[in-house]
Amino acid sequence: MKILVCIKQVPDMESRFKPNGSGVWFEETDLAFRMNEYDEYAVEQAVRLKEQLGDAHEVTVLSIGPDRVVEAIKKALAMGCDRGVHVQDPAASLKDPWQIAAIIAAYARDKGFDLIFTGMQSQDRGSAQVGVTVAEDLGLPCTTTLVGFAYDNGTITAKRELEGGVKGVVRVKTPALVTCQLGLNVPRYPTLPNIMKAKKKEIEAIPVGDLLREEARTATASFHPPAKKGGGIVLEGEVGALVDQLVGILKDKTAVLR
Amino acid sequence: MFLELTEEQKLIQETAREFAAAELAPVAAELDGSDDRGPLLANLKKLAELGFMGLNIREDLGGAAAGTVAFSVAMTEIARACASTAVTVSVNNMVCEVIQAIGSEEQKRAYIPKICSGEFAAASFALTETGAGSDPSGMTTQAVDDGDSFVLNGAKIFITSAPYAGVFVVWAVTDKDAPKGKGISCFLVEAGTPGLVIGKEEKKMGQHASATNEVLFADCRIPKSALMGRLNDGFRTAVGELAGGRIGIGSLGLGVGLAAMDYATKYTTERAQFGQKISTFQAIQWMIADGYTELEAARLLLMNAAFRKEQGKSFAKEASMAKMFATEAANRACYKALQMLGGYGYTRDFPVERYARDARITAIYEGTNEIQRVIISREILRNFA
Ligand SMILES: Cc1cc2nc3c(=O)[nH]c(=O)nc-3n(C[C@H](O)[C@H](O)[C@H](O)COP(=O)(O)OP(=O)(O)OC[C@H]3O[C@@H](n4cnc5c(N)ncnc54)[C@H](O)[C@@H]3O)c2cc1C
Numbered sequence: 001m002k003i004l005v006c007i008k009q010v011p012d013m014e015s016r017f018k019p020n021g022s023g024v025w026f027e028e029t030d031l032a033f034r035m036n037e038y039d040e041y042a043v044e045q046a047v048r049l050k051e052q053l054g055d056a057h058e059v060t061v062l063s064i065g066p067d068r069v070v071e072a073i074k075k076a077l078a079m080g081c082d083r084g085v086h087v088q089d090p091a092a093s094l095k096d097p098w099q100i101a102a103i104i105a106a107y108a109r110d111k112g113f114d115l116i117f118t119g120m121q122s123q124d125r126g127s128a129q130v131g132v133t134v135a136e137d138l139g140l141p142c143t144t145t146l147v148g149f150a151y152d153n154g155t156i157t158a159k160r161e162l163e164g165g166v167k168g169v170v171r172v173k174t175p176a177l178v179t180c181q182l183g184l185n186v187p188r189y190p191t192l193p194n195i196m197k198a199k200k201k202e203i204e205a206i207p208v209g210d211l212l213r214e215e216a217r218t219a220t221a222s223f224h225p226p227a228k229k230g231g232g233i234v235l236e237g238e239v240g241a242l243v244d245q246l247v248g249i250l251k252d253k254t255a256v257l258r
Numbered sequence: 259m260f261l262e263l264t265e266e267q268k269l270i271q272e273t274a275r276e277f278a279a280a281e282l283a284p285v286a287a288e289l290d291g292s293d294d295r296g297p298l299l300a301n302l303k304k305l306a307e308l309g310f311m312g313l314n315i316r317e318d319l320g321g322a323a324a325g326t327v328a329f330s331v332a333m334t335e336i337a338r339a340c341a342s343t344a345v346t347v348s349v350n351n352m353v354c355e356v357i358q359a360i361g362s363e364e365q366k367r368a369y370i371p372k373i374c375s376g377e378f379a380a381a382s383f384a385l386t387e388t389g390a391g392s393d394p395s396g397m398t399t400q401a402v403d404d405g406d407s408f409v410l411n412g413a414k415i416f417i418t419s420a421p422y423a424g425v426f427v428v429w430a431v432t433d434k435d436a437p438k439g440k441g442i443s444c445f446l447v448e449a450g451t452p453g454l455v456i457g458k459e460e461k462k463m464g465q466h467a468s469a470t471n472e473v474l475f476a477d478c479r480i481p482k483s484a485l486m487g488r489l490n491d492g493f494r495t496a497v498g499e500l501a502g503g504r505i506g507i508g509s510l511g512l513g514v515g516l517a518a519m520d521y522a523t524k525y526t527t528e529r530a531q532f533g534q535k536i537s538t539f540q541a542i543q544w545m546i547a548d549g550y551t552e553l554e555a556a557r558l559l560l561m562n563a564a565f566r567k568e569q570g571k572s573f574a575k576e577a578s579m580a581k582m583f584a585t586e587a588a589n590r591a592c593y594k595a596l597q598m599l600g601g602y603g604y605t606r607d608f609p610v611e612r613y614a615r616d617a618r619i620t621a622i623y624e625g626t627n628e629i630q631r632v633i634i635s636r637e638i639l640r641n642f643a
Contacts, residue, residue: 034272071265078269189277192309192322195269 001057001174004113005046005081006104006134007039009065009072010124017225024220025093026124035072038119040187041180045149046117047080048185052151058082060113064103065092070203077198078190084201089208095216097125101133102214107206108138115156116177120145131179138177143170145181261561263331270313270328274335277308282339289342289467290612298467299379299422301343306376310336311350315358319366320374326502326564330509334557337513338520341616342467344513346380348506349418353381353427356499357446360487365446369425378424383503384414384473385429385496392629394429395439395493399475401430406482408432408445410453410475416623420456420471424449428475433490444492445484453478464615503624504577505564508584511620512556515588518613519549522595522603529600536598545598549591556584575637582630585620592617 011017011031020027035043046059061076063069064087073084087103089095095103108116116138118131128144135142147167148159160168161181172178190198233249235242250257263271281304285297305311313329315321322328329351337344354370361369372378390396399412410430420426426447433441447454457472487495523546526537536542563576592614596603603610621627 071268074265075269075272189273189308190269191307192270192273192313192324192328193317193320194309195266195273196317196322196324199266 001049001053001114002112003046003049003057003059004108004111004116005039005042005059005061005076006116006118006130007043007061007063007072007076008036008119008122009033009063009069010036010122013123019223019225024223026223028093033068033071035075036119036122036124038121038123038180038182039072040119041182041184042117042119043076043079043081044185044187045146045180046115047188049115049149049151050080050082060085062087062104062107064089064100064208066090073203074195074198075190077201077203078195079188080194082201084203086203086205087208087211088205092208095212096218096220097127097129097133098217099212099214101130101137103208103211104130104134105137106211106213108134114174115151116140118177118179120179120181128179131177135177140175140177141172142177142179143172144179146178147181147183149178149184261558263327266324267328267331270322270324271331271335273308274310274332275338277305278336278339282336282343286340286342287609287612289340290464290616291466291606295422295467295469298343298346301340302346302379303376305336305343305347306374309374310347311376312354312370312374313351315351315354315370315374319354319358320371321354321358326505326567327561330505330560330564333506333509334513334516334560337510338517340467341510341514341613342465344510345465345468345507346419348503348510349383350381351506352499352503353383353425355502356383356427356444356495357486359499360444360495361446362486364483365486369446372424379422380419380424382417382419382423382426382473383499384417384420384426386414386416388413388415392626394496395442397429397431397442399428399430400434401432401443401445401480403432404479407479408482408484410445410447410478410480412475413457414473414475416460416470417473418468418470420473421459421469426454426473427486428473429492429496430475432492436490439493441490442493442496443489444486444495445480446486447478447480447484451478451480462619464612464618500625501574501577502567504581504630505560505567505573507620507624508556508560508563508577508581511581511585511588511617512553512560514613514617514620515549515553515556515584515591518588518592518595518610518617519546519553521608521610521613522598525602526598542598545594549594552587553584553591556580556587559583575634578625578630578633578637581624582621582627582634585617586627588617589614589621 015031017026050057050059059081060083061081062085063073121128143158145161146158147161150157154174156172158170162168235245309322312321313324317323354373373381385394387397401408401410428445428447432443453476455474457474460470526542529536559580563573563580566573566576595610596614599610602608
């Protein structure tokens with residue numbers, strides 16, 4: 001079985017984001033980057049599947065971006081993926097989800113992957129489009145927001161998270177694509193010996209120009225922090241008057257009192 | 259000049275940071291205040307499984323072969339969460355390194371994999387005696403050759419991890435008549451050996467979860483094969499290995515200092531007095547500036563010493579400089595942080611008083627900072643003589 005995991009490197013979400021010069025993305029200088037959380041679930045699940053199936057089965061991890069994304073690829077290799085693919089693109093953040101999906105699909109098209117894992121969405125852009133669009137491009141069946149995964153003899157049984165805590169169970173035959181949600185698993189820490197051994201695993205570098213034929217279909221018009229909310233209201237005065245004022249505000253401005 | 263960690267070093271740092279935040283930080287205060295070492299031992303096992311006990315150890319012996327820079331950044335991240343766990347990890351690494359450096363292949367295979375895998379919860383480095391602290395060559399513990407074995411008699415003090423160590427590296431006098439420091443040898447003594455007695459545990463100011471005990475030898479008979487390295491050559495080894503350990507302790511100090519400054523700095527952006535956040539007072543801003551600048555200088559000294567060791571260059575002077583400066587910067591940072599919290603800093607409801615207590619010992623063990631200054635000045639003066 002050939003498995004592909006697609007991962008993105010995103011800024012640490014504790015970072016302070018500010019718009020970059022062009023105002024359509026954030027300033028990346030000085031940010032610390034790490035593997036997108038949802039992609040960690042994807043890598044973990046892919047590695048568990050390989051462990052279930054045995055060493056003859058191969059997990060490839062792919063990431064698109066500037067040189068720094070090699071660190072995320074190496075983490076996935078240290079977690080147990082077999083080989084890496086770095087699609088070199090210093091301007092990945094300017095591409096829309098359509099293009100990112102097209103790049104992945106162009107890479108994967110003739111490789112005969114039986115199963116593709118992606119995260120449900122990225123923590124920074126959050127479009128949740130790349131996984132499903134790759135599936136569409138490749139003509140693969142696809143199931144999303146996985147919180148449970150089992151594989152047996154060519155059939156995936158996927159537990160999905162739906163709105164309001166409702167769960168759904170989907171069965172799909174490989175080849176297929178799945179997107180992974182929080183709760184699917186607890187990703188392992190890469191062990192230190194495995195981090196060092198991952199140095200010896202192959203990382204194929206492919207210039208993005210070799211894979212991308214598509215124009216962007218959406219354009220980000222602006223990236224900005226939300227307008228600052230006004231400060232809270234401080235009421236002052238006698239208790240009786242305060243209560244009247246408060247009840248008035250709750251009636252007018254909220255749904256608490258009707 | 260390139261002052262960036264490699265990708266592998268960054269991943270090790272990230273792993274240490276995430277593990278420390280998830281597993282060590284939540285139990286650090288509890289470990290400080292109780293006698294139950296359960297959570298410490300459980301976390302040591304997990305750290306071993308991740309490869310933190312043999313950072314600079316060969317792969318075939320169960321180590322990570324990740325180098326000294328990785329060791330330094332890992333120690334700092336672990337210490338940011340729990341200094342007691344960090345010192346245990348540091349000593350375990352030091353014991354592994356000394357065995358790797360001078361042990362026979364058989365000794366390496368017998369002990370290093372057990373420390374690296376966590377089969378041994380810890381390992382101990384037993385050098386200090388009541389009469390031999392800063393001057394370990396004044397030790398009196400003796401190992402007498404008795405045909406096919408050595409017999410140890412004497413007492414060590416302040417031995418980290420002794421109650422749960424699986425193996426002890428022990429220094430003892432093997433030639434009483436030799437000049438000072440020339441008649442000491444190094445031995446590997448397994449826990450449970452008859453005559454090896456774990457004595458009383460010290461009640462300390464800080465680093466409570468890490469046990470510090472007396473270790474007594476009462477006609478403790480060990481096989482000839484327990485001798486590590488050459489007979490009467492042990493003191494040189496001790497001195498050499500302590501230099502590496504200093505990078506660990508300096509890095510540990512840095513981690514505690516950073517934890518204190520991070521906590522206090524955040525606090526100053528939330529605490530208001532005189533109608534404004536206390537971070538707007540210049541007096542507070544200067545503490546923030548000074549504290550972080552000193553810790554950054556400490557980090558660079560540590561990186562330099564670690565890098566030199568990794569490159570096989572001389573590093574004793576640099577390790578002493580880094581240990582001395584980093585642990586003093588850390589102590590200053592902890593006391594600044596305490597001041598920034600005002601009265602709250604002095605209470606146990608906030609972690610800063612613990613950081614201050616935990617940081618204090620780093621200026622004392624692994625060679626007091628006075629001894630570091632002796633080493634540094636000796637190395638420098640050598641060039642002027
Ligand atoms: C918590 C803890 C854990 C420890 N863990 C270990 C361990 O695992 N293994 C181990 O072997 N040891 C361990 N030690 C021992 C530690 O390394 C010694 O305490 C330290 O080396 C100092 O020795 P001392 O306490 O005898 O102080 P002393 O040597 O008596 O020093 C007292 C003072 O005199 C100063 N002084 C001494 N000589 C000179 C000099 N030549 N010039 C200037 N000043 C000098 C010292 O700097 C110090 O200020 C530990 C100690 C503690 C407290």
